[in-house]
Amino acid sequence: MSRNYKTSKKNRVNYIYYSANGQTVEIKPNGEGITDTIIATLHEMDDLEVDANRRETYHVPIHLDAYHGKDEEDANDYNAYLIDPTPNPMESLIHSIEKAEHEEKLDKLRLSIETLKPQQKELIQKVFYEKRTNVDIAKEEGVTEAAIRNRLKKIYENLRKKI
Known part of the structure; x- marks a missing residue:
């Protein structure tokens, strides 16, 4: 006790x-x-x-x-x-399928980005790789933040169709 x-x-x-x-x-x-x-x-x-x-x-x-x-x-x-x-075999299988689907979508995205115009690729580079804000990019390019948003919206729609 x-x-x-x-x-x-x-x-x-x-x-x-x-x-x-x-x-x-x-x-x-x-x-x-x-x-x-x-x-x-x-x-x-x-x-x-x-x-x-x-x-x-x-x-x-x-x-x-x-x-x-x-x-x-x-x-x-x-x-x-x-x-x-301990791993659950069913969850491991689902995870591997989800991972394979994710990799497939990433490959499609990479290929789709290659089809973009050079200015569009540059904008994607600034937003996603350099982590810059729309305001910062707009100031650099001498346009409004809304213009950058509209460009990104068009790029996203274009990529969505290709994926």
């Missing part, structure tokens, strides 16, 4: 231990060859267990309540400590 507190020396009257099979053993100081040293050793072992329980309670970042959400549904989706690290 674990405790959350330590017993002071003056309250060390006896020790009751419970075995795995349910038997109880009572140890009293100065009785049947039990010395103060044996009692002190037993008490130290108990104190170490109390300290370990306190550390675990303090350091364990999840509690049993974290295993369920507010509506009592399993918390597996949002609790990283409950995630099963």
Whole structure:
């Protein structure tokens, strides 16, 4: 049985231990060859267990309540400590299919970008690779931000048709 507190020396009257099979053993100081040293050793072992329980309670970042959400549904989706690290064969298959489809779409996009006019390619380069804002690009080219938005809209429509 674990405790959350330590017993002071003056309250060390006896020790009751419970075995795995349910038997109880009572140890009293100065009785049947039990010395103060044996009692002190037993008490130290108990104190170490109390300290370990306190550390675990303090350091364990999840509690049993974290295993369920507010509506009592399993918390597996949002609790990283409950995630099963073993791969699910069906999920692996779906993931590989999704990855293949994603790669196929990226290849189509790359080919479609190659068909754009040089000015359009340059605008895509500035927006997506250089991470520049429409306002910054408009200022550089001497046009309004709306003009840049309209150019990008036409490019997106063109690419969408080709993909």
